[in-house]
Amino acid sequence: MRDxxxxxxxxxxxxxxxxxxxxEEHNGLEAHLESCSQCRKQGSETEQALRALRLALPQFDxxxxxxxxxxxxxxxxxLIENAARMRALWISCTLSWVLGVVSAPLLxxxxxxxxxxxxxxxAVWMTGFALSWVAPAVVAAAVIAWRQxxxxxxTEPR
Amino acid sequence: MGLATxxxxxxxxREAGExxxxxxxxxxxxxxxxIQQYQYRLFRYLLMLTGSREEAEDLFQxxxxxxxxxxxxxxxxxxxxTWLFTIARHLAIDFxxxxxxxxxxxxxxPTGANRPLELADTTSSSAFDQAFQGEEAxxxxxxxxxxxxxxxxxxxxRFHEDMELEEIARVVDSPLxxxxxxxxxxxxxxxxxxxxxxx
Numbered sequence: 001m002r003d004x005x006x007x008x009x010x011x012x013x014x015x016x017x018x019x020x021x022x023x024e025e026h027n028g029l030e031a032h033l034e035s036c037s038q039c040r041k042q043g044s045e046t047e048q049a050l051r052a053l054r055l056a057l058p059q060f061d062x063x064x065x066x067x068x069x070x071x072x073x074x075x076x077x078x079l080i081e082n083a084a085r086m087r088a089l090w091i092s093c094t095l096s097w098v099l100g101v102v103s104a105p106l107l108x109x110x111x112x113x114x115x116x117x118x119x120x121x122x123a124v125w126m127t128g129f130a131l132s133w134v135a136p137a138v139v140a141a142a143v144i145a146w147r148q149x150x151x152x153x154x155t156e157p158r
Numbered sequence: 159m160g161l162a163t164x165x166x167x168x169x170x171x172r173e174a175g176e177x178x179x180x181x182x183x184x185x186x187x188x189x190x191x192x193i194q195q196y197q198y199r200l201f202r203y204l205l206m207l208t209g210s211r212e213e214a215e216d217l218f219q220x221x222x223x224x225x226x227x228x229x230x231x232x233x234x235x236x237x238x239x240t241w242l243f244t245i246a247r248h249l250a251i252d253f254x255x256x257x258x259x260x261x262x263x264x265x266x267x268p269t270g271a272n273r274p275l276e277l278a279d280t281t282s283s284s285a286f287d288q289a290f291q292g293e294e295a296x297x298x299x300x301x302x303x304x305x306x307x308x309x310x311x312x313x314x315x316r317f318h319e320d321m322e323l324e325e326i327a328r329v330v331d332s333p334l335x336x337x338x339x340x341x342x343x344x345x346x347x348x349x350x351x352x353x354x355x356x357x
Binding site: 079 | 184185186189190193194197198201202205215218219222223226227295297298299301313316317318323338341342345346348349352353
């Protein structure tokens with residue numbers, strides 16, 4: 001029974017640091033610590049351990065901050081430039097899509113007229129119409145892929 | 159008392175709002191200030207997590223680059239340090255995964271053969287002893303070397319950062335009960351090691 005009291009007191013010693021105690025628990029613990037030197041010792045050891053932990057400051061290399069700040073500034077510039085480039089790309093994609101949709105009936109009419117004029121089969125002029133729609137996107141994708149391949153071959157270590 | 163709390167909360171929210179807006183703009187001077195402000199705290203956390211000075215320095219830089227890249231995701235209702243430490247922790251876990259591929263469960267286990275989140279050889283005297291100076295700090299460094307990284311992590315968040323238990327649970331992405339048990343065990347181990355060293 002006595003061991004239970006001490007065990008409970010030692011649990012409360014740790015709980016005081018980790019979670020905090022209710023007023024009732026605090027009063028009970030204080031009363032016990034006043035009369036029990038063994039638990040009081042454990043309480044002071046816990047406080048000493050935490051005080052030592054709090055006071056133990058790691059050495060810090062001041063150049064690390066400067067290096068990090070410089071890297072962050074460079075990266076910030078890159079990200080801002082990329083964002084501007086992406087904004088321009090999105091605007092041109094949207095414009096291109098709108099113009100494509102608006103001009104589609106005219107283009108269709110043009111291909112149909114050419115088909116009748118030179119007696120080209122329906123399948124051929126319709127394929128021509130479809131190609132004229134996808135060709136810009138295919139060319140743009142090819143250019144991007146070529147530029148990326150060129151960029152990676154330039155940055156690759158020899 | 160209520161008024162003071164309200165004033166404090168509104169000040170904290172206003173500051174978090176300024177940080178959120180600055181991060182969305184990728185404001186370099188804000189990043190400079192944040193690096194300056196959180197330098198010791200972030201480095202100490204990473205050192206506790208990794209047990210290696212070199213890894214902590216690398217991760218320190220990577221964390222700030224990631225803060226810059228993911229800044230638009232930060233919301234002012236979060237405390238900045240909680241978000242910062244979460245990013246740092248994810249980077250540390252990614253780093254360990256790349257070096258020693260294993261499951262996330264294994265990484266987060268506080269005990270076991272793999273000594274999870276252990277980047278450096280913590281049985282040698284180099285990792286913490288190089289980082290901490292002074293007689294008492296040397297004792298703490300020795301004691302810390304013998305603690306599992308997940309215990310060191312919660313100890314530093316609770317007793318260095320004074321974080322609430324719920325915030326710690328959010329940072330380490332674990333249930334509250336796990337955080338408490340790690341804190342109790344970590345505290346007991348730290349006390350025992352310091353007692354042994356001083357004896």
